[in-house]
Amino acid sequence: MIDPDNTRPRGFAAVVVAAGQGLRAGGTVPKQFARWRGQPLVRHSVERLIAAGAAPVVVAIPENHRALAEAALAGLAPLTLVAGGATRQASVCAALEHLAATGGVKRVLIHDAARPDLPPAVIASLVNALATAPGAIPVLPVVDSVVRGAAGLRQSAVERDGLYRVQTPQAFRFDAILAAHRAWNKAREAGDDATVAEAAGLAIALVSGDEALRKVTFASDFEDTAMICRTGTGFDVHRLVDGEELWLCGVRIDHPKGLSGHSDADVAIHALVDALLGAIAAGDIGDHFPPSDPQWKGASSDRFLAHAAALVRASGHAIAHVDVTIICEAPKIGPHKAAMRARLGAILGVAPDSVSVKATTTERLGLTGRGEGIAAQAVATVMSTKGTL
Secondary structure (H helix, E strand, O other): OEOOOOOOEOOOEEEEEOOOOOOOOOOOOOHHHOEEOOEEHHHHHHHHHHHOOOOOEEEEEOHHHHHHHHHHOOOOOOEEEEEOOOOHHHHHHHHHHHHHHOOOOOEEEEEEOOOOOOOHHHHHHHHHHOOOOOEEEEEEEOOOOEEEEEOOEEEEEEOOOOOEEEOOOEEEEHHHHHHHHHHOOOOOOOOOHHHHHHHOOOOEEEEEOOHHHOOOOOHHHHOOOOOOEEEEEEEEEEEEEOOOOEEEOOEEEOOOOEEOOOOOOOHHHHHHHHHHHHHOOOOOHHHHOOOOOHHHOOOOOHHHHHHHHHHHHHOOEEEEEEEEEEEOOOOOOHHHHHHHHHHHHHHHOOOHHHEEEEEEOOOOOHHHHOOOEEEEEEEEEEEEOOOOO
């Protein structure tokens, strides 16, 4: 089923192929784990597939880089990592077998991690095409002249009518592509899944691709000079009172007093929500969750933060880094920092190394110094995922 705006299909799974070992793009790690526009390359397409409705997403990874993969994809769900094989076809087959073993699905998109910029409209077109064909691939027409050559010399021109550049993701009815991969001659290499499907006699529909789906291959592809960052700041303060629980950064802390507010009064999250909203010029927390609305009474502040993160991504940005400073005399924040960073990262869908939590005091000056309340300030940096604003 497709949403009315035709950009959010439902009822499909996704396989992301990220099992390569090569270092052709330079650096010391496989390119799918190198940073592109502020995040590991593989994370971009996985985030977009999840946002488009893919569930579950299975990522085929090099087993000897599992820790790298887990860090690159921290906080994303529903997500499963499987060990890839020696070839691309073997990696895809392993991911499909995992889906089959866990109940199977009706439709699956298979995508290369090296194509990070994945437009929702392409996903919708692919899923729609499966209503009339067992497979569908995104293509772009060949617009340049094409020639055959040998020994460095032109031999003959090639008629370009009917020639297309093939992209991923490629979409298939699950049972059909699983059977095709099982039947594939493992002695042959398959450049893509359409090749495997075609060998099994499956008809493949062509849908319009997108230039944004370019493949990141070489070191120069990581030099994105058009990337633009935006920064937002937030500040909040709440009074400490008897009879309330104390929540900071989504973590409940044992303390004689808690913070007073319409929601759970998590002052650190409230400051961070304002920082994220400020970075994309989307107002403040009160605009989105007014205290006059009874539905937010006692609400968990992680809902506010998840909403802000979703707005950031919907605006065409990725969260690059957040920094929260908690200002209080007590409780001591140090013992809780790791849990706070992990919790914020999970809510935001970013790796823990993109989250900073610090604490300071006011040397017993002011309301925080007297223990009457807790304040927090936050800074959030987001990066355009489209290269321009």
